[in-house]
Amino acid sequence: MKMRNGNKGQIRVIETILASFIIMFALSFANILAITPTSPKYDVTELQKLGYNVLQDLDEKELLPRFVYNREWGNLRAALRVTLSSDVYFNLTVYDLHGSQINDALLFYGNPQTFADSTNIASVTYGLVGYPARVNATYQAVYQPRILILQLIRG
Amino acid sequence: MIAMLMIALMIISIGALMNRAVTYYKHEPWEEYLTLIGNIELSSHRLVELSLSNYTNTQPSNSSVLRSNLQKWQTDLTRIYPGYGVSLNYTLADGLYTFSGTAIRYSLGMNYTWQKRASFSVANASFDLNINSIGLSGHKFLTVALLNLTILSVNTETSEITVTVKKENGIPLLDLEKEDFQVAGLNVTKATSRYDEQYVVVYVIKCAGTITLPVTVTVWDSRGIKVTAKYP
Numbered sequence: 001m002k003m004r005n006g007n008k009g010q011i012r013v014i015e016t017i018l019a020s021f022i023i024m025f026a027l028s029f030a031n032i033l034a035i036t037p038t039s040p041k042y043d044v045t046e047l048q049k050l051g052y053n054v055l056q057d058l059d060e061k062e063l064l065p066r067f068v069y070n071r072e073w074g075n076l077r078a079a080l081r082v083t084l085s086s087d088v089y090f091n092l093t094v095y096d097l098h099g100s101q102i103n104d105a106l107l108f109y110g111n112p113q114t115f116a117d118s119t120n121i122a123s124v125t126y127g128l129v130g131y132p133a134r135v136n137a138t139y140q141a142v143y144q145p146r147i148l149i150l151q152l153i154r155g
Numbered sequence: 156m157i158a159m160l161m162i163a164l165m166i167i168s169i170g171a172l173m174n175r176a177v178t179y180y181k182h183e184p185w186e187e188y189l190t191l192i193g194n195i196e197l198s199s200h201r202l203v204e205l206s207l208s209n210y211t212n213t214q215p216s217n218s219s220v221l222r223s224n225l226q227k228w229q230t231d232l233t234r235i236y237p238g239y240g241v242s243l244n245y246t247l248a249d250g251l252y253t254f255s256g257t258a259i260r261y262s263l264g265m266n267y268t269w270q271k272r273a274s275f276s277v278a279n280a281s282f283d284l285n286i287n288s289i290g291l292s293g294h295k296f297l298t299v300a301l302l303n304l305t306i307l308s309v310n311t312e313t314s315e316i317t318v319t320v321k322k323e324n325g326i327p328l329l330d331l332e333k334e335d336f337q338v339a340g341l342n343v344t345k346a347t348s349r350y351d352e353q354y355v356v357v358y359v360i361k362c363a364g365t366i367t368l369p370v371t372v373t374v375w376d377s378r379g380i381k382v383t384a385k386y387p
Contacts, residue, residue, distance in 0.1 A: 019163060022164070025167075026167040026170060026171065053190060055194075060197065097231055126194055128198065129198050130201070131205075132208045138212045138375075139208050139375060141212065141379050
């Protein structure tokens with residue numbers, strides 16, 4: 001009877017060790033799956049959200065189409081710089097539907113080396129349909145889509 | 156003991172699955188999808204406004220411009236957002252509608268009723284958006300672009316015309332300048348806005364020379380939409 005009780009005690013110890021291993025394994029497993037706010041994937045998603053919101057905000061204020069169709073590249077760059085925080089670097093390119101680049105000025109802010117080295121670049125695609133241009137005493141409103149590709153990274 | 160271990164393993168597996176599910180819902184870019192939907196909605200609305208601007212500024216008017224632009228937009232959306240599986244269907248208003256208490260007879264989604272004391276230009280289209288990649292189907296939205304010009308009074312002694320200019324939902328326009336107004340046969344020297352108890356904002360258009368009745372006033376808003384009203 002004494003021997004049996006002693007064996008039971010040993011088994012409890014083994015059980016406890018095994019349970020500890022299982023808990024350690026589970027915690028490591030959960031840690032691998034989790035996307036924490038400090039992980040690169042999370043940051044890219046956040047930057048994409050930020051990029052979309054900035055473009056949409058400028059579009060709602062009727063500024064984005066004006067800047068793009070009137071080729072006010074300096075104003076567009078300034079608007080993005082003001083709206084985005086200083087540690088967010090950006091590169092905006094405007095294309096027509098055939099993939100030809102429209103912006104003849106560089107719409108860039110940040111360190112080019114950071115862009116070249118970074119593997120976590122957030123990319124946002126935004127579409128515009130056209131903008132009425134005032135010609136003499138009337139308006140010319142032509143359907144002329146533009147595709148905006150905004151790339152963002154943390155500096 | 157084996158049973159205990161099995162239960163422990165099951166609990167841990169469920170825990171891991173729950174953790175994965177929570178992480179997915181927390182970090183799947185739902186907000187990005189919402190912004191994509193928002194961008195398509197806003198661009199579709201802009202296209203309706205652009206088409207109305209084209210319709211009201213072109214002589215003779217191209218009544219099928221909205222349909223033609225929307226057909227192109229349907230195709231071009233797949234080029235702008237490749238891989239999302241975006242499809243947009245539209246229905247143009249046709250026939251007699253009542254909008255904000257005004258009876259409007261649409262043809263191919265547009266109408267302009269000019270040369271009246273209360274004149275307007277309007278376009279109306281409803282959309283059905285599907286985005287296969289995120290499992291969105293049948294997202295409906297309506298877009299109406301409207302510009303209303305009403306001549307309230309004409310003072311021939313001071314050569315002043317008082318008007319109200321409103322867009323859809325009866326929202327008064329606040330940013331018009333003298334370049335946005337035209338009075339037939341006369342030069343506009345000044346256009347000032349002021350608060351009015353009944354109409355919220357009214358514009359007083361000052362003309363050079365003497366106003367002879369009937370008088371015709373034209374206005375363009377920042378979207379390029381044109382309306383012409385006549386008094387009396």
